[in-house]
Amino acid sequence: MPNLDGGHYFLTVLAPIDNSRVVEHDGMRSSPVHMVRDALETLPTALQSPATESIGLNSPFSRNTRTHFARFAVLDDVFYNGRDPADSIVTAVLGPSPILAQPVDSLACPYLLFVADFDPDGKGGDEPRTYLESLWDIMPRELEAVFRHCYGFDTVTDRAAFADFVIARQVETTMPFNDYWVGAPPLPSLWPWLLGPPVVAVLIAAGLVFGPPHILHAAPWVQILVWLVLLLGTVWADYGLVMMLGKRPFPAAPNATLPHVLKSLYLQQAFTRFATEHQGDDPATLRRAFAAFVEQTQPDNLAGPTQGPGVVRSRIGQGA
Amino acid sequence: MTEKLDLDDIQGNILRAYGGQGFPKARYVFFNVQNAAKGRRFVEQLRRRITTAARWDNPKQGRPFHRGHHPRLVDAVRAKGLADYPGEVRLTKPRVAINIAFTFCGLMALDMPTRTLREMPDEFIDGMERRAPVLGDTAYLDRRDAIWRNSHGETQVHILVSLNAEMQPDGAPVAELDAETAWLERLCAESEGGVVLLRGHGPDDASYQAMSAVLTPGPDGVPIPSNKEHFGFSDGFGDPVFEGQFTPQAEALRVVGGGKIDGDQTWLPLAAGEFLLGHPDEAQEIPGAAMPIDFSRNGTFMVYRKLHENVGSFSDYIAAQSAIYGRVVGIADPGQAADTLRAKIVGRWPDGVPLMNAPTHKDWKAFQARLAKATAADDKAELARIAADYVNFKYRPDPVGNRCPVTAHMRRMNTRDMLDPAFGSKNPKDWNGSVLNNRRRILRRGLPYGAVDAAAPSDAGEHGIVFIAYCSSLFRQFEFVQQQWIQYGLDFNAGSDTCPLLGNHDGEAKFVIPPDIDSDAPPFICDRVPQLVEPRGGDYFFVPSMTALRMIGMGIVDPT
Numbered sequence: 091m092p093n094l095d096g097g098h099y100f101l102t103v104l105a106p107i108d109n110s111r112v113v114e115h116d117g118m119r120s121s122p123v124h125m126v127r128d129a130l131e132t133l134p135t136a137l138q139s140p141a142t143e144s145i146g147l148n149s150p151f152s153r154n155t156r157t158h159f160a161r162f163a164v165l166d167d168v169f170y171n172g173r174d175p176a177d178s179i180v181t182a183v184l185g186p187s188p189i190l191a192q193p194v195d196s197l198a199c200p201y202l203l204f205v206a207d208f209d210p211d212g213k214g215g216d217e218p219r220t221y222l223e224s225l226w227d228i229m230p231r232e233l234e235a236v237f238r239h240c241y242g243f244d245t246v247t248d249r250a251a252f253a254d255f256v257i258a259r260q261v262e263t264t265m266p267f268n269d270y271w272v273g274a275p276p277l278p279s280l281w282p283w284l285l286g287p288p289v290v291a292v293l294i295a296a297g298l299v300f301g302p303p304h305i306l307h308a309a310p311w312v313q314i315l316v317w318l319v320l321l322l323g324t325v326w327a328d329y330g331l332v333m334m335l336g337k338r339p340f341p342a343a344p345n346a347t348l349p350h351v352l353k354s355l356y357l358q359q360a361f362t363r364f365a366t367e368h369q370g371d372d373p374a375t376l377r378r379a380f381a382a383f384v385e386q387t388q389p390d391n392l393a394g395p396t397q398g399p400g401v402v403r404s405r406i407g408q409g410a
Numbered sequence: 411m412t413e414k415l416d417l418d419d420i421q422g423n424i425l426r427a428y429g430g431q432g433f434p435k436a437r438y439v440f441f442n443v444q445n446a447a448k449g450r451r452f453v454e455q456l457r458r459r460i461t462t463a464a465r466w467d468n469p470k471q472g473r474p475f476h477r478g479h480h481p482r483l484v485d486a487v488r489a490k491g492l493a494d495y496p497g498e499v500r501l502t503k504p505r506v507a508i509n510i511a512f513t514f515c516g517l518m519a520l521d522m523p524t525r526t527l528r529e530m531p532d533e534f535i536d537g538m539e540r541r542a543p544v545l546g547d548t549a550y551l552d553r554r555d556a557i558w559r560n561s562h563g564e565t566q567v568h569i570l571v572s573l574n575a576e577m578q579p580d581g582a583p584v585a586e587l588d589a590e591t592a593w594l595e596r597l598c599a600e601s602e603g604g605v606v607l608l609r610g611h612g613p614d615d616a617s618y619q620a621m622s623a624v625l626t627p628g629p630d631g632v633p634i635p636s637n638k639e640h641f642g643f644s645d646g647f648g649d650p651v652f653e654g655q656f657t658p659q660a661e662a663l664r665v666v667g668g669g670k671i672d673g674d675q676t677w678l679p680l681a682a683g684e685f686l687l688g689h690p691d692e693a694q695e696i697p698g699a700a701m702p703i704d705f706s707r708n709g710t711f712m713v714y715r716k717l718h719e720n721v722g723s724f725s726d727y728i729a730a731q732s733a734i735y736g737r738v739v740g741i742a743d744p745g746q747a748a749d750t751l752r753a754k755i756v757g758r759w760p761d762g763v764p765l766m767n768a769p770t771h772k773d774w775k776a777f778q779a780r781l782a783k784a785t786a787a788d789d790k791a792e793l794a795r796i797a798a799d800y801v802n803f804k805y806r807p808d809p810v811g812n813r814c815p816v817t818a819h820m821r822r823m824n825t826r827d828m829l830d831p832a833f834g835s836k837n838p839k840d841w842n843g844s845v846l847n848n849r850r851r852i853l854r855r856g857l858p859y860g861a862v863d864a865a866a867p868s869d870a871g872e873h874g875i876v877f878i879a880y881c882s883s884l885f886r887q888f889e890f891v892q893q894q895w896i897q898y899g900l901d902f903n904a905g906s907d908t909c910p911l912l913g914n915h916d917g918e919a920k921f922v923i924p925p926d927i928d929s930d931a932p933p934f935i936c937d938r939v940p941q942l943v944e945p946r947g948g949d950y951f952f953v954p955s956m957t958a959l960r961m962i963g964m965g966i967v968d969p970t
Binding site for chain 2: 362365366367
């Protein structure tokens with residue numbers, strides 16, 4: 091599966107951290123990975139819980155409306171799963187002796203993981219470049235605090251250099267998670283594709299039976315071999331087709347950009363309030379009120395009124 | 411073979427709902443242990459007086475079907491001449507039932523071994539105050555009774571001794587209650603500062619939490635204890651039925667509506683391990699518990715939670731909102747609209763008749779008429795059927811909530827088959843019964859406190875309900891229900907809507923009532939539901955078995 095899926099770009103970045111130095115700060119000496127964690131732990135998250143709402147500092151990612159979700163994490167090392175599994179009877183006979191030490195794998199340095207799920211710019215721009223550049227425009231200080239101890243970050247001085255830096259550390263997202271299709275997307279049937287190889291195989295078989303080679307005159311083992319190759323070839327070709335077609339991105343879900351999502355959250359809350367306040371109204375009053383509601387909320391206008399990014403509610407009833 | 415419980419080893423308050431079994435009065439007394447050895451001696455003195463779950467002989471038992479305000483399944487069992495309670499008679503029913511429980515800090519103050527203590531569950535170690543964000547209590551911590559606000563250091567709550575008492579004809583508790591209270595005070599005095607009785611209940615700084623069933627005037631003006639709480643609802647119908655709790659004959663009758671719904675849609679008793687430690691539970695395993703196992707086995711955890719009821723707000727809200735409700739859904743009579751709105755919020759009519767078996771006001775009146783007729787004729791078979799109708803229902807016939815709203819209080823608290831992942835399936839082979847509900851059940855044993863002037867209900871004053879629940883995992887059962895089903899609505903496809911009765915209402919709280927079946931009215935949205943219930947404090951307790959209590963008192967808990 092690709093980075094771009096269901097109309098959203100799923101960015102995965104693994105940036106190695108240079109943990110070989112010591113950072114002097116505020117009269118203390120700390121490891122670089124300690125400083126990365128410090129930066130992450132003081133980076134505000136979105137205002138989506140009573141605790142963060144009371145702090146009131148929103149996530150820097152909410153400064154534009156392109157990021158659906160973003161996450162940072164530090165990968166200190168690979169996880170050690172214990173000794174290689176082996177059958178105890180086989181080991182007793184053939185070795186290796188369980189008291190001989192086995193090597194334990196380890197990473198050369200810690201990595202900073204950055205994953206984000208964002209809207210492509212919609213103008214055919216080169217992604218993730220335009221997204222990363224927009225991110226540098228809205229939160230350069232925060233990005234610097236987080237990435238500054240990664241190898242190669244010293245070359246980052248502007249938006250283009252930041253995009254270069256991140257793209258060089260991008261890995262392919264192999265399992266994006268897309269939650270915006272409310273039903274099954276309209277996908278073309280695979281059957282016309284999958285029928286191709288069997289049809290070709292039948293044609294080849296007919297040629298072999300009725301054509302000049304006259305396979306039926308060949309030695310039995312040759313016949314078995316030929317039919318087997320034909321059968322396996324058909325299965326292999328269909329398998330290849332399924333895998334090839336599966337790599338195509340999912341079609342974009344309708345109305346699934348962040349501005350769409352925010353507008354629909356706003357409308358849902360505004361309409362609930364409207365419905366509550368006009369219970370029992372006569373049809374004429376209701377009609378007039380609904381016309382006013384549509385005029386005020388402008389359902390087709392994504393620009394506003396709408397819910398801001400990084401908050402959990404619109405507070406319609408409280409005049410917000 | 412179904413489980414046979416060691417009733418003499420289990421404390422009586424776990425199996426018996428004292429409030430409805432002849433003990434309508436209660437005092438809960440709390441202690442701090444300042445010296446471990448003296449504290450253990452205090453426990454040892456109390457141990458001899460603890461009321462176990464053993465079957466007792468009740469000289470005053472009788473008058474089946476006519477004692478309370480509605481027919482009960484226990485009466486249906488007795489009407490057949492069968493025993494309801496299991497085991498052999500070993501006790502005479504006391505005038506005052508005495509039970510004991512400990513907070514985590516209480517066990518620590520009594521010098522329990524570290525290995526035993528550290529195997530206790532996190533939420534029990536935390537205690538109710540530190541679980542405030544989980545329970546939704548944060549905004550109410552400052553409004554708790556002094557005993558809970560001050561539950562730190564030398565005034566920390568360690569031991570709870572509950573006294574559940576019988577009542578005199580004039581509505582006062584029996585004299586023995588005063589005697590037992592004085593005895594507790596004397597034990598404290600004799601402990602020479604080792605054990606201190608903690609004051610601080612209610613506005614008068616009382617030395618115990620008094621509770622009483624709401625008394626209603628009976629014939630001749632003699633007060634009769636009821637199962638009402640101060641909002642005016644009858645309470646306590648949906649208690650779980652689990653293995654070993656009843657005789658096989660009583661279980662067969664009570665399990666319908668009270669047990670769990672199996673995949674083939676039959677009713678079965680819940681596993682005893684959901685309510686008693688050391689027994690197989692609904693995961694079909696014996697869950698881990700603090701060692702040694704005889705310390706945990708036959709014990710359980712208890713929630714003590716004092717809930718103030720804003721009866722004035724409720725009354726005003728129903729009056730204002732039912733006017734709009736009546737207009738929208740077409741109920742002309744204001745009293746009928748108010749009753750229906752109350753019933754939709756709770757899921758039962760004020761007398762406990764469930765909406766699932768009497769969805770409209772007309773059906774309710776028909777149910778009442780049926781009951782009156784059966785009572786007048788003393789028709790025991792019909793009364794038994796009516797008793798069953800208070801609890802016997804599933805939610806599959808009502809997927810949208812046309813009878814009982816999906817987010818009504820009762821439907822949230824005990825979801826029955828509603829959360830079956832195949833709830834909407836037409837094929838009975840797909841159905842999973844109550845599997846997602848079976849591990850969220852609790853035994854409710856609360857009693858109201860204070861009194862309310864029904865003619866002029868007011869939020870001010872000292873009245874509410876002391877919610878008491880038992881379950882073997884506070885986290886999985888009580889806290890889950892509190893956090894996910896009271897303070898949230900996602901499991902019911904209701905977003906952030908909280909329980910209309912017990913939930914926190916932030917000023918914009920709403921409650922959606924789907925229209926009646928065959929009605930073309932739109933759903934009704936109850937707007938800006940006020941805060942109806944406010945926590946006034948409480949804590950989590952461990953209720954040990956008699957074996958464990960002896961081990962605690964003697965100081966011989968050995969986890970090795």
